Amino acid sequence: xxxxxxxxxxxxxxxxxxxxxxxxxxxxxxxxxxxxxxxxxxxxxxxxxxxxxxxxxxxxxxxxxxxxxxxxxxxxxxxxxxxxxxxxxxxxxxxxxxxxxxxxxxxxxxxxxxxxxxxxxxxxxxxxxxxxxxxxxxxxxxxxxxxxxxxxxxxxxxxxxxxxxxxxxxxxxxxxxxxxxxxxxxxxxxxxxxxxxxxxxxxxxxxxxxxxxxxxxxxxxxxxxxxxxxxxxxxxxxxxxxxxxxxxxxxxxxxxxxxxxxxxxxxxxxxxxxxxxxxxxxxxxxxxxxxxxxxxxxxxxxxxxxxxxxxxxxxxxxxxxxxxxxxxxxxxxxxxxxxxxxxxxxxxxxxx
Numbered sequence: 454x455x456x457x458x459x460x461x462x463x464x465x466x467x468x469x470x471x472x473x474x475x476x477x478x479x480x481x482x483x484x485x486x487x488x489x490x491x492x493x494x495x496x497x498x499x500x501x502x503x504x505x506x507x508x509x510x511x512x513x514x515x516x517x518x519x520x521x522x523x524x525x526x527x528x529x530x531x532x533x534x535x536x537x538x539x540x541x542x543x544x545x546x547x548x549x550x551x552x553x554x555x556x557x558x559x560x561x562x563x564x565x566x567x568x569x570x571x572x573x574x575x576x577x578x579x580x581x582x583x584x585x586x587x588x589x590x591x592x593x594x595x596x597x598x599x600x601x602x603x604x605x606x607x608x609x610x611x612x613x614x615x616x617x618x619x620x621x622x623x624x625x626x627x628x629x630x631x632x633x634x635x636x637x638x639x640x641x642x643x644x645x646x647x648x649x650x651x652x653x654x655x656x657x658x659x660x661x662x663x664x665x666x667x668x669x670x671x672x673x674x675x676x677x678x679x680x681x682x683x684x685x686x687x688x689x690x691x692x693x694x695x696x697x698x699x700x701x702x703x704x705x706x707x708x709x710x711x712x713x714x715x716x717x718x719x720x721x722x723x724x725x726x727x728x729x730x731x732x733x734x735x736x737x738x739x740x741x742x743x744x745x746x747x748x749x750x751x752x753x754x755x756x757x758x759x760x761x762x763x764x765x766x767x768x769x770x771x772x773x774x775x776x777x778x779x780x781x782x783x784x785x786x787x788x789x790x791x792x793x794x795x796x797x798x799x800x801x802x803x804x805x
Contacts, residue, residue: 496698500763501737508759509550514582514739515706517649517676519612521582521740524730524758525553525708528569528585530744532561536568542751543572547580549755553740555708556606557586557617558598559796559803566605578608586617586653587634588797590627594805595637603646613677614638614647618797620656625667627804634805635673651677655711655788656795658695665699679708679742681788682733684724685780686711687773690789693736701737709738715794717787721779724772730757732772735764 503510503523510523526546531539543554554573556566566585573581585602589595603609616628616638628634641647652675654660661680668675678700680692687693700707712733713719713726724732733741734757745751764772779785788794797803 496702498698498701498737500735501739503761507550508755509552510758510761511552512739515676515700516704517706519582519649519706521553522551522758523734523738523740523761524551524754525555525740525742526551526754527710527742527744528554528556528565529560530746530750531568532565533746536564536571539568540572542745542748543569544577545748546745546751546754547577549751550758551754552581553742554581554583555742556584556602557588558602559588559617559800563601563605566602570605570607574607582612583608584613584615584651585611586615588617588803589634589637589805590624591805592632592634592636592640594803595634596640598803599637599641599646610646610648612647613649613651614641615650615677615679616652618795619652619654619660619664620795620797622660622663624654624660625664628664629667629671629673635671649676651675651679651706651708653679653708653710655681657690657789658692661692661696662699665696674703675705677706677708677739679710681711681714681786682707682709682736682738682741683712683714683718683729683786684732684772684776685714685718685721685783685786688777688780689783689786697736706739707737709733709736709741711786711788712741712743714786714788715744717785721776721785723776723779726753727757728772730754731761731764732769734758734761735769 501512503512511520512523514521526543531543554569556569585606587595587598589598616634619625638650652664680696682693697707712729718724718729719726730741730743743754745754783790792798
């Protein structure tokens with residue numbers, strides 16, 4: 454991959470995403486594409502174009518046409534400070550141009566959503582693109598969590614709602630089964646409770662590919678996909694190599710996360726925080742969600758966005774060469790090789 458790079462995407466990737474029809478539906482083409490893919494087909498994995506306003510740069514969120522900041526404020530970390538400090542950080546982030554707000558029904562026992570809901574009062578809600586996630590795999594569990602999230606966030610709708618922690622091969626089948634969570638999502642969308650639908654996961658690119666495949670079998674098109682994209686993922690069970698080309702081809706908004714692996718990648722001693730953020734931004738991401746739990750870390754995120762320019766081909770080669778040995782066995786991407794980040798494994802009742 455390089456600044457102007459292309460990656461061949463064919464049958465080795467298990468298929469492709471078809472272009473959406475005017476109704477927004479994608480035909481179930483994954484299986485067919487696996488047999489018919491032209492290995493000479495190239496997918497443009499160059500960095501997405503940005504526009505600048507003040508200290509912040511912005512990108513388009515896939516085919517939605519929405520404009521979002523190239524860094525997003527992570528919901529998990531914002532639940533760590535005391536409420537007053539969290540509200541201060543969120544509002545300062547918005548004032549400095551960060552528009553993408555990440556959250557989840559289960560973060561910090563609901564504190565993350567409650568803090569964000571309070572912070573987005575007084576006109577701040579209208580300034581952001583608000584996303585949250587749910588864990589429920591059944592229609593009943595998902596519907597309950599959607600309503601609880603909206604109440605905590607003090608809003609009648611979110612801009613994006615995502616299926617959280619799609620980390621098991623059976624998760625896609627449960628979500629799209631009769632009486633599954635996708636039915637609650639579609640009902641909520643019809644009721645005006647959400648605008649766009651996506652999914653997240655951090656375990657294995659094979660699970661993401663399965664989710665895309667099952668969605669296509671049900672004539673369903675995701676607006677966004679969230680996944681780990683970092684300097685070590687490029688070497689080990691890589692979302693960048695296996696999933697990213699599929700999303701770019703389908704014009705699905707790419708939400709990068711775990712650019713620093715909850716600081717485990719930094720503990721490798723091979724990269725700096727700014728290099729981690731810049732690398733993820735150099736990929737064709739719409740936004741890179743980063744944990745912000747202090748004003749100091751907010752300053753770091755805004756600086757990364759303000760000073761961002763894509764890595765060159767030579768810079769990428771040097772960076773990946775520097776991180777290769779540390780990355781090969783996944784010891785610094787703990788979310789892939791352990792269950793320490795798997796909240797739904799530790800709380801299976803959340804799945805329904």
